[in-house]
Amino acid sequence: RAAGAAPAPQARRRPRAADSLPAPRGLTRRAAALAVLLLVVVAALAPYLHATISQRAEIADARAExxxxxxxxxxxxxxxxxxxxPAYVERQARQRLALVMPxxxxxxxxxVAPSRQAERDPREAAADGVRASADRPWFGVLWDSVGEAGREAAGR
Structure with missing residues (x-):
């Protein structure tokens, strides 16, 4: 080259075939190794995670129980x-066992139907029962009560 001469245009570089190829779209070795490692870790931790979750459920059930x-x-x-x-015991003895004080x-x-029986005065009901049983013999009263019970059962 001469001292005052213009520099020669540089030859354009031609791209190599390797530079112009697109990146591979499939799995690379690195990605495959990472996937295998991830699967191994998941497989190793799965039983422990399952046990932890089931134990938490058992603990929640035990707390509820x-x-x-x-x-x-x-x-x-x-x-x-x-x-x-003592008042509660007396009340229960009267209601459940039909016991009375000496x-x-x-x-x-x-x-008498329960709704009408509740409306009646207890002293009046007791007086009616005493009059009815005093006028008739005991077996007549008993037979009437059996007949009445049969009519109530048939009416249901």
């Missing part, structure tokens, strides 16, 4: 406290 049991215990303790009260005369009204 414990809460229900504690509620039952509280209810039973209240029942024990109620049974310590000197009381028990009366049972038969044949």
């Amino acid at each position: 414990l809460a229900a049991t504690e509620a039952d215990v509280a209810d039973l303790e209240q029942q024990v406290e109620r049974w310590q009260d 000197g009381d005369v028990p009366y049972r009204v038969v044949g």
Whole structure:
């Protein structure tokens, strides 16, 4: 080259075939190794995750059962406290067992519908029962009550 001469235009570089190829779209070795590693980790951790989840469910069930049991215990303790009260015991004996205090005369009204029976004065109902049984022999009253019970059962 001469000192004052213009520089020669540089030859254009031709692209190589390797440079112009697009990147491979399939799995590379690195991606395949990463996928295999990920599968191994998931397979190794799956039993532990399953056990953890099932144990949490069992713990939640146990807590719910414990809460229900504690509620039952509280209810039973209240029942024990109620049974310590003599008035409650007396009321239950009258209602459940039809027991009466010494000197009381028990009366049972038969044949009156429960709604009408509740509206009647208890003294009036007792007086009607005494009059009806005083006028007739006991077996007549018994036979009438059996017949009335049969009519009520047939009416249902």
